[in-house]
Amino acid sequence: MLKSSIGKKSNKVKNTIERGAVRKFAEAINDPDPIYLDETAGANSRYKRNIAPPTFPVTFDAGTIPDMNLPAKGLIHGEQIYHYKRPLYVGEDVYCWMEVKDYYEKSGNFGDMGFLVVGKYGEDEDGTLLFTEERIVIINEAARKEMVG
Amino acid sequence: MSRLADLQVGESLAPVQLNPVGRLDLIKYAGASGDFNPIHTIDEEAENAGLPGIIAHGMWTMGNLATLFTPYMEEGFIQDYSIRFKGMVFLGDVVTLRAKVAEKQPQQVKFSVGAVNQHGKNVLQGDLVFSL
Numbered sequence: 001m002l003k004s005s006i007g008k009k010s011n012k013v014k015n016t017i018e019r020g021a022v023r024k025f026a027e028a029i030n031d032p033d034p035i036y037l038d039e040t041a042g043a044n045s046r047y048k049r050n051i052a053p054p055t056f057p058v059t060f061d062a063g064t065i066p067d068m069n070l071p072a073k074g075l076i077h078g079e080q081i082y083h084y085k086r087p088l089y090v091g092e093d094v095y096c097w098m099e100v101k102d103y104y105e106k107s108g109n110f111g112d113m114g115f116l117v118v119g120k121y122g123e124d125e126d127g128t129l130l131f132t133e134e135r136i137v138i139i140n141e142a143a144r145k146e147m148v149g
Numbered sequence: 150m151s152r153l154a155d156l157q158v159g160e161s162l163a164p165v166q167l168n169p170v171g172r173l174d175l176i177k178y179a180g181a182s183g184d185f186n187p188i189h190t191i192d193e194e195a196e197n198a199g200l201p202g203i204i205a206h207g208m209w210t211m212g213n214l215a216t217l218f219t220p221y222m223e224e225g226f227i228q229d230y231s232i233r234f235k236g237m238v239f240l241g242d243v244v245t246l247r248a249k250v251a252e253k254q255p256q257q258v259k260f261s262v263g264a265v266n267q268h269g270k271n272v273l274q275g276d277l278v279f280s281l
Contacts, residue, residue: 021181028174028181029212030167033219046223053219054227055212058182073198077207081231087222 002068002103002116002139010063010098012123021059022052022090029053042090050090054082057133062096062120070116074143078115079136085129094122094130101134114139153221153258154281161249162217162260169241170205178209205238210264210273214246217262218279225281228257232275236266243267248277256281 026036031053034041042050088094102117120133156162175189184206187194195203211232218227238244244264252259258281263274 024177024181025212028178029209029216031212031216031219033216033222035219035222051222051226053212054215054230055208058184058208077234079231079233080208080211081229082227083229084227087226 002100002114002144005065005068005100006103008065008068008100010065012095012097013061013063015060015094015096015122017052017056017088017090017092017094019050019090022050022056025056025059026053029055036090047087047089051087052090054084054087055080056088057082057094057096057120057122057131060094060096060120060122062098065098065100065118068100070137071139071143074140076138076140077135078138079134081134082131083133084131088122088130093125095125095127096120096122111141112144113141114144153218153224153279156250156253156258158250158253161247165217165246167213167244167246169243170238172203172240175203175205175209175240178206178212182206182208184208200237202239205242207232207234207273210238210244213244214248214262214264214273215277217246217248218277221279225257225279227277228280229276229278231277232262232273234273236270236272238266238272242272244272251276 023037026032035045036050099119101119105112105114116137118135122131123129179185179190188198189206246264248260248262251261258279260277262277264272266272
């Protein structure tokens with residue numbers, strides 16, 4: 001049933017990179033650097049403004065992929081891949097959507113595992129791509145059975 | 150602190166050892182990231198999921214690892230950052246973050262990056278391309 005989700009996409013959602021959210025995030029990853037938090041430091045930087053940490057897009061709402069209900073349990077985060085055109089700026093709007101890029105199964109030490117590859121994309125308001133994120137989620141056999149049932 | 154552009158292949162950034170992972174660290178990350186999966190914050194839920202205890206969000210460790218590059222943001226930015234989550238991080242674990250130059254080109258430096266726990270076991274591993 002996950003195989004049939006390949007190619008399905010979510011609708012774009014507008015996300016505004018809020019200063020307070022960046023502060024909380026930077027502090028949570030032990031990185032309260034002035035380049036993220038201090039307006040003067042940002043203005044004096046090569047970016048002329050504050051930027052967001054590179055893993056900040058985990059906070060973005062990218063909508064929901066139709067007809068895909070993943071189990072709450074039995075999911076393992078296998079891989080995470082970011083590609084950036086430039087850093088994201090504090091205060092800017094990023095339009096995000098997701099796509100199921102692939103799904104495959106492999107047998108391993110822990111039985112058959114499912115691998116779900118989900119892409120997340122962030123664009124500016126002109127539709128220019130700013131970053132991509134790819135996440136590989138591993139779904140164990142028990143969790144997949146739960147989905148069928 | 151030397152510039153990233155001056156590093157040669159095989160050289161490393163100074164490793165960073167984090168404080169032992171505390172419950173509050175994970176509660177803060179849950180709130181900041183919006184990932185409220187209870188296996189990261191509630192003991193019973195972690196045990197119900199078959200884990201020996203609550204585990205850190207993989208993205209918490211990945212986020213921490215990227216901080217090795219924050220002091221160099223005036224030189225460029227992280228263009229590519231890919232991580233494989235290799236092992237779980239538990240409460241009390243002491244994680245050390247590392248980055249080593251793997252390849253160098255005029256406009257970019259590629260690093261092998263990773264995080265190990267106090268037993269020297271890889272908890273995550275990957276590559277990072279810093280665009281100059």
